[in-house]
Amino acid sequence: MGKTRTDAEEQIAELLRTAKKSLRLSVAFLSRLDGTTQHLEVVESSVPFLFQEGYQQVQEVTLCQAVLDKKLPAVIPNLKDFPEAMKLPAARMPRLRSYVSVPVTLSDGTLYGTFCAAGLTSDKDLTKRDKALMDVLASAASVIIEPQVKETERRSGIGHRLDPVVAGGGPLVALQPIVDLRTGLRIGSEALSRFPAEWERTPDVVFAEAHSVGRGDELELLALRRAAEHLEHAEGYVAMNVSPGTLLTPACTELLSELPVERVLLELSEHDPVDDYDALAAVLDPFRAAGLRLAIDDVGAGFSSLRHIVVTSPDVIKIDRSLVTGVHVDPVRTILIRSLVDFARGLGARVVAEGVETAAEAAVLRDLAVDHGQGWYFGRPAVPEPVSTPAPEPVLAIPAPRPHPAVARRG
Numbered sequence: 001m002g003k004t005r006t007d008a009e010e011q012i013a014e015l016l017r018t019a020k021k022s023l024r025l026s027v028a029f030l031s032r033l034d035g036t037t038q039h040l041e042v043v044e045s046s047v048p049f050l051f052q053e054g055y056q057q058v059q060e061v062t063l064c065q066a067v068l069d070k071k072l073p074a075v076i077p078n079l080k081d082f083p084e085a086m087k088l089p090a091a092r093m094p095r096l097r098s099y100v101s102v103p104v105t106l107s108d109g110t111l112y113g114t115f116c117a118a119g120l121t122s123d124k125d126l127t128k129r130d131k132a133l134m135d136v137l138a139s140a141a142s143v144i145i146e147p148q149v150k151e152t153e154r155r156s157g158i159g160h161r162l163d164p165v166v167a168g169g170g171p172l173v174a175l176q177p178i179v180d181l182r183t184g185l186r187i188g189s190e191a192l193s194r195f196p197a198e199w200e201r202t203p204d205v206v207f208a209e210a211h212s213v214g215r216g217d218e219l220e221l222l223a224l225r226r227a228a229e230h231l232e233h234a235e236g237y238v239a240m241n242v243s244p245g246t247l248l249t250p251a252c253t254e255l256l257s258e259l260p261v262e263r264v265l266l267e268l269s270e271h272d273p274v275d276d277y278d279a280l281a282a283v284l285d286p287f288r289a290a291g292l293r294l295a296i297d298d299v300g301a302g303f304s305s306l307r308h309i310v311v312t313s314p315d316v317i318k319i320d321r322s323l324v325t326g327v328h329v330d331p332v333r334t335i336l337i338r339s340l341v342d343f344a345r346g347l348g349a350r351v352v353a354e355g356v357e358t359a360a361e362a363a364v365l366r367d368l369a370v371d372h373g374q375g376w377y378f379g380r381p382a383v384p385e386p387v388s389t390p391a392p393e394p395v396l397a398i399p400a401p402r403p404h405p406a407v408a409r410r411g
Helices: 007-023 063-068 128-167 203-212 216-232 250-257 277-289 306-312 331-347 359-367
Strands: 027-033 037-045 056-058 098-105 111-119 172-180 186-194 237-241 264-269 293-299 316-319 350-353 372-374
Touching: 007 027, 007 037, 007 111, 007 128, 027 063, 037 111, 063 098, 063 111, 098 128, 111 128, 128 203, 128 216, 172 216, 186 203, 186 216, 203 216, 216 237, 216 250, 237 293, 250 277, 277 293, 277 306, 293 306, 306 331, 316 331, 331 350, 359 372
Parallel strands: 186 237, 237 264, 264 293, 293 316, 316 350, 350 372
Antiparallel strands: 027 037, 027 111, 037 056, 098 111, 172 186, 172 372
């Protein structure tokens, strides 16, 4: 029994049936040409034992290639009339005698393969009109094929980018300071993955692409291991990002069991869907009992899943930079952040503001009782050098805020 066809293959098969019936020939097929080999991808045949899907042959000795090279015409009523055709294997086995072949070309001009029909007997009725029909059918086939080709190319491109990174043990991981807004002291760091600049892709895009080709868990776990390597030298805790799906894998559980979890803050994005909160809790609860802390990242970027926060009961809520930027001049942002702080207090959680870039933002955030800050004002992500632990010193002084309209109204 042959393989089950995809929807696209079944659509191609319908086009081939049309060609086979209209031209009254024995077989019609779509072939893919890769430069060295002809692959029969979809076949509609009255003699299936001679023409099978998946069959391959050397491309340069095929009738299709001879037609593409213009050594033979696209329409051949009788192969015996063409000595060049009679030299090829198809003239002997399966002993083809009539043939029509047209190219299948994608929208960018790339040759994908050929759309062909053939008979075991000569057929003097084959004409240029039949080629015109085959051209139309081949054009329809290209429309069906192209999305699959593009997806294959996309997956291949992602794989080629990821392979050397995975082989090298994972992405480079830098640390960005997280600072107590009251004292200015560094209390921890967030581990941030960095990928080659020539990729022109942000880390979240790289991880999403990896997940789209089934390699996201692998890449995330390597990034977690790289982040864990910094625990030996980092001040305070290290915040590590992980998606719920990766967190539920046995490999992630094994990794967490190897770490000093009391120094780990595990960050889940507000945007990452959780399909099974009970399963998530079953994995996290033993580690949280041992000292692991949980953070929900990107809070406020959409307010789409406050239930996500309530159900997971995090130890830390991280306010998205979209609310932090310009908070010192925007009363609406101030009100929203104050609401999130009050919400966090009700949950018994601490609050970290992300994307703090100015002293003015830091001062207002401190006045709003935000616990900790992270952003370029306190330090850019960097790979730390192994050093002896110095006495804690403030990262930056945080000035007292000037009166802010929204803050002053707080009763």
